[in-house]
Amino acid sequence: MVNTNQIAEIGLLVGEPARAAILTALMDGQALTATELARCAGVTPQTASSHLSRLTAANLLTVQKQGRHRYHRLANADVAKMLEGIMQIAAGTTPQPRKIVLGPRDTALRKARTCYDHFAGQLGVAIADSLVSRGAIEFDDDAGLITPTGFAWLSELGIELNPQGKRSNRPFCRPCLDWSERRPHVAGRLGKAICAHFMERKLVRRITNTRALEVTPNGRIALRDMFGIRDF
Amino acid sequence: MVNTNQIAEIGLLVGEPARAAILTALMDGQALTATELARCAGVTPQTASSHLSRLTAANLLTVQKQGRHRYHRLANADVAKMLEGIMQIAAGTTPQPRKIVLGPRDTALRKARTCYDHFAGQLGVAIADSLVSRGAIEFDDDAGLITPTGFAWLSELGIELNPQGKRSNRPFCRPCLDWSERRPHVAGRLGKAICAHFMERKLVRRITNTRALEVTPNGRIALRDMFGIRDF
DNA sequence: AACATAATTCGACGACGATCGAAGCAAATC
């Protein structure tokens, strides 16, 4: 049984700016080294190290040794999902002052980024809209479903979903409310599959040191042909 | 755009045992007074008051004045969902020492309780299992769906769902992984509707001062007739 | 072997915040 102390422990871990920065930096599913995380959290490596060991001890992160580097990543998708939930609330907390000018980095993040293992930002939302409008998926606040025709169509595009080993015989997908767009994008198995598809074929590429993504020329063509998205 | 400080702020709020206790006490959707919350968090009313004002300022709680009492409740279902997510992780954090003996209160909570607006515990899981086994709903890790036959059958039982005004034309429901049973129970609109149905007809009743529920004699009959659940 | 870099541990400092007593308000009851 979960007691309140265990809950508070998790909250405490997230409730520290440096650690929150580390966790959000890892939200895109990448594995980063301790020093990289220190830099993006704005603290010294010693401090980051202490944070990382605490996060790892609590099973929020896992470490992978590779030479003299230690790569840190989120322990599993559930942790990402929890962080999503917190970000959802955090976004609504302070009606943040209407920013007049967005920094270029912010703009890039809004445009396209990864969210653990799937697309988010305007790109993520545009893909979701396209899938909904052509009846490939159906969305609700809490749930999503891939229609039979959608399943077949995605298959033709080369996006394979493997629902074997699943409790259900229908292919589900998960809507994830985008905190920048305030509209749902596709998460879950389908979101992961789409993201992987684009990554493998180098249709998108990570902008170094951010969670932001850049759509390559081939990617632009693919977005138009697959999803009818023209302005990327 | 959500920055890390906003996230840390939420974490900080949850990351304090007294506040975590307050939030979990409100997880069942009830509204409680400041002193009640103080007692169940194990702090003095002054301390609780300070916590409550912070939680309210952050829009995690809302207050409702009624005479000389101030009733506090979770601001919305999203907050409950966020807490669910945290509890999910908290449950997995420490492989808690295998409890040999459970206190009577724990047993009652495991047996049946509310989770914001729906059933949880053995009761919640049993109902979910029953719905799945008779094909009324289908579950996946992240999503759930009410089948057409399930929809009709629930209607006959007097459990009405109103999917009007919703984005989708299909009735979805949300699986919510039960932290005591480690299996999904029904949340979302359907979960709420079932819970309301049972509450209205006094088929279950709250055990005072806990989130635990008691099944009344009529409730036992209803559970058997509706869902084929015999051992409650 | 010597050196450079990644990462951790240790210790000390400083700040934030949780707590409760005392006092102050507000609303109901006598």
Place this chain on the structure above:
DNA sequence: GATTTGCTTCGATCGTCGTCGAATTATGTT
């Protein structure tokens, strides 16, 4: 009006934790 009860504000105390400098360990490079 006086009293009781629910709740909040203020102020002081005390712990905890985040931080970084210095030193240590580990790995890779020259």
